[in-house]
Structure formats: structure tokens, C-alpha cells
Amino acid sequence: MQNPFARSAVPLLIDGHNLIAQMPGLRLSDIDDEAQLVMLLRRYAAARRGRSITVVFDHGVYGHSQRLDGYGVTCSFARSPHDADTQLIRRITTIARPHEWTVVTSDRQVAQAAAARGIKVIDSRTFAQTLQQLTTPAPRQSSAGADKPERLPDQSEVDEWLRLFGEEEQDNPA
Template identity: 40%
Template sequence: MWLIDGHNLIGQLQDLSLDDPHDEAKLTMAIKTYCMRANCKATVIFDNGLPGGYSRELSNSSVSVYFAPPRTKADHLLMQRAKELHRLPNFVLVTSDRQITRLAYAYGIETMPSEEFALLLGFRPVELPPEAPDKPKRIKIIYEKDPNPQVTPQEIAYWLPIFKRRLQEARAAKAAAEQAERERLRAERL
């Protein structure tokens, strides 16, 4: 289950612009396509909708689209929904807004940067934030949908820490499960 900060994601893309009057529809279409391929669900929240609330025109069975009503920030709605949904399996909040990610961390909510999610959708992120001062300040990853892609050193540098972190988390979870099983078996023997 994805909870997506819609306008934050659009602002991180080279392929879409917040100035485009159809940017929400274009992003929603890409998310619908991704959810259909990945067999998952998503909720997208955008700023400044009139009158606000659920959008029947942009939503379908796998993607729910909401617009924040006037004088209400989408950030508030995002955190409210995240608090309601974060116990669902595979729940991830997609945003690059630092204030929201700090709040999400405080509530134990898993987050994914908009730039990373953009790559899953097949979009090109504007730029990736530098991870260390010794790395170049601007790294651009261009996703060209080539059937035989050439992986650049920048792409490897971007993805390798992510895969290593997830591998470590999986190994730690497996070790904890094995330890719990050993303890359960030991308790049964006594």
C-alpha cells in the first residue's frame, strides 16, 4: 500500500511540471499503470482541490485520489492517513518533504523518497540529494526504458546502498525469526 504526496512527487520529476494543468491526471495514470503491474494499491493526496476530497474522475479500484480542501494542507491529510494506515502490511509513505519524513519517522512509518518512487514509475527524477560531501553535488539519473540498459556508475552508487540496507534488514528479520523459533522449541522441550 502506497500513500503518495502527489505534488511533492510531481515537483521531483523531469517529465512532469506543476505548471501543467493536467499534471495530476498524468501522474495518476502512471501510478494506476504501476499498481496494475505490481498488483498493489495506492492513495494519492494533492494540494488545493476545489471543493476537495475524493476524486471519482481520477480514482479507480487500485488508486484513490484525494485533493486537500481550501485552507487545508495536504501535509496534514497525508500524516492523518499515514497514522490510520501505517499498520497495513507493506505500507510506505512516498514523499521527499523533510518535515513529513521526520514526523513519519517519529511514528515508525516507513518512507520512500519521491525520487526513488519516480524510478519505479519510469519517470526521471530531477536530481538526487548528495549522500556524502565527497560525492558530486548534482547526480542525475536518466531512465530511458531501454530493453538492454547500460547501468551507469551513478545508478550503481544510488541503488547499491538501498539494496544493501534492505538485504541487511531481511537478514536481521530472518535471524530474529530463527532465534524466536529456537526459543519456542526450547520452551516446548521443557
């Protein structure tokens, strides 16, 4: 199955808290959930040169830095009385070239607004799986016998290696 995000420079508009709710290891109750997601998105953007990402969150937590922009990611926090969905829909209606964008959301109203403008919509759960795969290092392959504990060579093995490599042991007078 081909990855729908591979090597694409299509800009993304992301429903931030909607995506956090789908990310393994992230929780909406975390004080720094937005920053954690932004770090993952930065890695994603870096792996996809030319990718620009705009992520919209509901109101930020008091004392939480709202300056998370950089490395291909632009963040926005909705201000009361509006929520992120309202801000996302407003942005969707002003996108100049809608066919060039992708919206990441699981919110029905946001998805409908994007589809009405001809913008591709990716479900947050689907994007979360892709993001997780791309930002999690692949497990190292174990070599044959890796489960066996390492043992030190005995003296006869050391002597054999020294002989093979021309480093025969010299007798040192005591």
C-alpha cells in the same frame, strides 16, 4: 541493486505534488499534472498486482476533474485551509498497521511523522526514478545492419529466390 518496490503489495501513501516535481516530463504548471501522474501510478499498480496507492494532492485546479480514482489508485485533494501535508500527516496517524505501509515524500515533516509511526519512507526523487523506469518502455534492440537503408532486390536476386523455392518464372506468351 534490488528494487525496493519489486513484487511488493505494501500500500503506498504518496505526496502527489511532491512527486510530480520530481518526475521528468511532468510540471506542476501543467493543467493536467495530477491526471498525468495518476496514469503513471495506475500502470505501476497494474504491474504490481495487489498494490494499492493513495495519492494526496493540494487543492485541485478549477474545472479539473477530481474523480481520478480507479485501477488501484485512490486520489484525494486537500481542501482549504489544509494542505496535502496536513492531510498526509492526519492519514499517517490513523493507519492501523503502519509497518505494512510506505510513504513517498520529500517533505521533512511528513517523513518524520511516518518514521515516528514506524512507516517506511521513500524519498520522492527515488520513487520517481523507479516509477519512470517501470513505466517507460525499454528501447528496442537494433539488429545488425539496422542502420543501413533497406534496398530492394534486383531482378537476378528475385530470380534466384524463385528458383530456390521452386517457383521458377514461367514464360508468358505475349
